[in-house]
Amino acid sequence: MRALAEFIMHSRVQAALVVAGCVSLPLFYWLGAAAGCLILLKYGLKNSFGVLSLGLLSALIWWLQFSDPRVLLVLLGSSSLALVLRASESWVRTLLVSVALGLIYSVILSKVFCSQIEALSQEIIKILPMIIEDFYRQLLVGERARLALMITPILTGLIAALLQFVSVLSLILGRYWQAVLYNPGGFSREFYNIRLPVELVMLLLVCIVSGLYCGSQLVLLALICSVPLVFAGLALIHGLVAQKYLAKFWLVGLYVTFLLFMQLIYPLLVILAIFDGLIDFRSRLTLRDADNSSDKH
Template structure:
């Protein structure tokens, strides 16, 4: 992947070629959209916001042309732009102007939070809306394929769809920006990415919001807007917890296997995200990394 980034950085023409080809491939294999977003972010961080926006437009135009010709609808391309391109560019602009991963992460959290609030304003009952969508779209497929499922488990999952989509969006957008920042570090500033990531610490305002949401969640029903927003905050604090974990392994000169095991647990056990978020929340006041640095 680093060779791809190196090719894209040879000039605007090469960056355009890379985005056009990857955007075209992502029509058939969606995960390639991660690389499209990463190149847009890298061009934004290394060259300028305007060049990053131009690269984004090229990717969007290619996707629109292909999707409309194949399906007759432009919506899949719009969804792809919202999933991999536009939010990533906006977060990259903040990172370029401030040089702060924490502020970039907070910007992504605000965007996702506003999206969740907007969804609740437009849809009076999100759970009912997702239930109807499930019954109309997925249930017939499950019945035809003979797949068995637990009704109670499915109802519980439907109640979490809005929150899970918010968590997914935040994790995806910021991870793409981190990939672009890592590319930039490897190509131009060796070792800088590690320093920046180790120092990632969200403002205390985020911690206060997390505490407020937790209190309202305890006295509420455990569902609705507060529940969905709490997932977004937990996902943001998770990145701070990961930064602490990476910093700890580096300072203690521990084996990288610890980090590998942590990411495996994060993938297999959703509770790991909550543990990391709790560590990140406590670190807002305790400042673990600075304490450990002073001890040495």
């Protein structure tokens, strides 16, 4: 990864080639977005526009050719988050802005992908009785109708939240590259200390609960608001490992289980981030160790 970062920063031509080339490949568009974030974080928008414009052109062609706006959305979204991080030097503010970005994604998807999402929703509705047979049989007619109405917003929210997640992930990779090249150890200090303040945690929690219980069209809000909490939960685990309160094998286990059992680990990370916002585990553990050390002396 360091070699790729050095190649990107060697010249504008090489940077443009990486951004445009990766964006043109469906499996590596996130890598092109990360390269764009690296350029923006280092040089700002004015001095990076020429490099990014080629990537934007490739993403636009991809949209027009294959009717797929996701590549363009991630490139624009991650670049916007990079500008926010560069200006504010605050991961908390950047993660908060990612919620607005996810909402924008959902609006665009509901317009551009409306027919595709609706068609997929109808297919899911047809097979729901077979997927959740026992549960579905117990539902009343009105409850089945409400469940059917939730499928489209859930699908829209899932896709929007996934694009939001990838956008933040691309920014993280770009920031990591920047630290490796120009500020060794800086990324670790930043990421390990990410903790959402209690006011923001409560706001996100209210949005999640409202999205789950206050109408089918708001379900996507719960999904989008969960993304900052997931990254805060990951930062908490990394921070505890860095402070040697957890062994390193916890990280390996975390990411393996995250890939295999995302439906279980994802909400667990959200819950951890909520409790960390309320309790601040890292500060409490550090304070406890300091008290224990002073008692020994």
